[in-house]
Amino acid sequence: MTGSPALHAPLVEALADDALIYAQRLGEWISRAPQIEEDMALGNIALDLLGRARSLYTLLGSLDGTGRCEDDYAYWRDEREFRHVHLPEIERGDFADEMTRLLLLSSLDVERYAALASCDDVALAGIAAKGSAESRYHRDHARLWVLRLGAGTRESHARMTAALVRVAPYVDELFTDTAAEQAGVDAGFGVLPSSLREPVLGFVSAILTEATLDDVPDAGWHSRGGRDGIHSEALGYLIAEMQHLTRSHPGATW
Amino acid sequence: MSTDGWPLWEVFVRAKRGLSHSHVGSLHAPDAELALHNARDLYTRRQEGVSIWVVPAASITASSPEEKDSFFDPAADKVYRHPTFYDVPEDVEYL
Numbered sequence: 001m002t003g004s005p006a007l008h009a010p011l012v013e014a015l016a017d018d019a020l021i022y023a024q025r026l027g028e029w030i031s032r033a034p035q036i037e038e039d040m041a042l043g044n045i046a047l048d049l050l051g052r053a054r055s056l057y058t059l060l061g062s063l064d065g066t067g068r069c070e071d072d073y074a075y076w077r078d079e080r081e082f083r084h085v086h087l088p089e090i091e092r093g094d095f096a097d098e099m100t101r102l103l104l105l106s107s108l109d110v111e112r113y114a115a116l117a118s119c120d121d122v123a124l125a126g127i128a129a130k131g132s133a134e135s136r137y138h139r140d141h142a143r144l145w146v147l148r149l150g151a152g153t154r155e156s157h158a159r160m161t162a163a164l165v166r167v168a169p170y171v172d173e174l175f176t177d178t179a180a181e182q183a184g185v186d187a188g189f190g191v192l193p194s195s196l197r198e199p200v201l202g203f204v205s206a207i208l209t210e211a212t213l214d215d216v217p218d219a220g221w222h223s224r225g226g227r228d229g230i231h232s233e234a235l236g237y238l239i240a241e242m243q244h245l246t247r248s249h250p251g252a253t254w
Numbered sequence: 255m256s257t258d259g260w261p262l263w264e265v266f267v268r269a270k271r272g273l274s275h276s277h278v279g280s281l282h283a284p285d286a287e288l289a290l291h292n293a294r295d296l297y298t299r300r301q302e303g304v305s306i307w308v309v310p311a312a313s314i315t316a317s318s319p320e321e322k323d324s325f326f327d328p329a330a331d332k333v334y335r336h337p338t339f340y341d342v343p344e345d346v347e348y349l
Contacts, residue, residue, distance in 0.1 A: 035260065037281050037292040044295050144288055 004187075008121060009064040010180035011190050013073075014083045014227055015112075016056035020074055021235070022088035022105060023049035024242050026098075034095055041141060045102070048134045055127045075246040079235050086223035087170040089235045096149050096159035100167050103142035103207065107200045108174055108193075109135035115191035143207050150211025160213055168219035175200070178227045262311040263289040265296075267303035273348060275307050283308075 026046035033039045057070035087101060113135060116128035149156040175197040184190035205215050224230075246252070260282040266275035278297045283289035289308040298306065317325055329335065 035282055037283060037296060041292060041295045044299065141291060144291060148284065148288075 005063040005065070007180075007184050007187055007189060008124065009060060010083070010178075011184055012056050012060045012063060012124065014178075014180075016053045016060060016073065017082045017084035018088060018105070019049040019056065020053035021082065021084045021238065023047070023053060024238055025088055025092060026102075028092050029098065042098075045138050045141065048138065052127065052131050052134070059123050059127065071246065075243045079231055079239060080229040082231065082235065082239070083227050083229060085170070085173045085226040086232060087167065087174065089226075089231060089238060090170065091234050093163065093166060094159060095145075096156065096163040097166055099142050099145040099149065100160065100163040102138060103146055103204055104167060104171065104174065104200075106135045106138035106142055107203050108196065110139055111196045111199050112191055112193070115196075119189060121189075139203075146207055146213075147211045150208065150213040157212070160211070164208075164213065164216050168217050169221050170223045171201075171216055171219070172222040173224050173226060176224065176227075180227075260284050263293070263308045264311050264314060265289075265293040266307040266309065267293075267297055268305040269303055271304060275305065278302075280311060286310075 023046045026042050026049070029042040029046075030039050033042055053074070054070045057068075057073040060073065061068045061070075087105060090101075092098065110132055113128040113132035117125050117132055119125050119128070146160065150160045151157070175193045177192050177194050181190060181192055185192050201216070208215055223232075261284075262280055263283055263286075264280050265278050267278045268275045281289065281292050281296055283292050286308060290306060293306050293308050297303070
């Protein structure tokens with residue numbers, strides 16, 4: 001095997017946290033989407049991401065030497081221990097905001113999981129192959145909506161434009177390499193986020209153009225530090241909701 | 255977003271190769287492409303199908319319940335229309 005378990009662990013943790021936190025955010029749409037059909041669509045995507053996070057946490061427990069299970073990672077870590085980027089954690093906006101965020105995150109997932117599907121870690125490669133296929137569907141869902149909202153009515157176009165302004169500050173962080181990722185690639189394992197910038201944003205730009213929208217605008221500031229456990233206020237509320245049941249009733253089953 | 259204007263679509267799913275598409279239900283969607291996406295999410299979550307058709311409900315011309323007698327009853331006593339005089343070989347599924 002190229003690399004080592006200790007080398008893989010932070011990469012797997014980052015992927016798992018990205019998936020879990022976005023699953024939790026997307027789950028908020030159930031009963032709030034414009035149509036019951038869309039409730040189901042976003043719920044399905046959230047469940048795909050949750051399933052992916054569960055597999056990754058299980059793998060992580062064997063990689064980082066702690067033997068923790070999926071629930072330990074999801075329910076018994078505090079804010080500073082989560083290693084996802086900021087984009088999935090920011091508060092749910094309107095439907096245009098969500099489709100924009102989904103387009104970006106799913107496009108990133110398609111590329112990075114496709115790259116990992118051929119890695120030497122068989123377990124991770126299996127999760128990645130499944131993840132890449134799932135994310136192609138998620139991306140297609142976002143694409144269909146961005147095209148319709150962008151080229152739809154004056155109102156939907158304006159909301160898409162506002163959504164692009166809202167997500168813009170969080171885009172750079174998606175493609176910022178961490179020391180762990182650099183160390184992994186130096187050892188022949190994993191993929192550098194910076195190398196995915198062009199394919200991901202190229203895909204997104206093509207969709208935006210087709211949707212008669214301008215590209216993601218330049219932002220006056222950029223989020224950073226998510227991979228080091230630095231998060232925004234929004235995460236506190238998100239994990240409080242996600243964790244309170246387990247923490248109030250440890251070991252409860254139903 | 256107003257969804258009042260979203261038309262109704264009828265969904266047909268083929269469970270496996272060799273079988274025909276069967277009606278499984280209906281849904282709302284603004285256009286055919288999204289109707290297909292919604293159908294995938296609503297009706298094939300548990301690997302129920304290998305192929306999906308969506309058809310605008312408005313495009314389906316249906317027989318009316320009032321015409322039931324004239325449409326269907328005349329076939330009742332025409333036994334020669336049914337292949338009941340053949341033995342079906344064993345192991346022939348879906349005949």
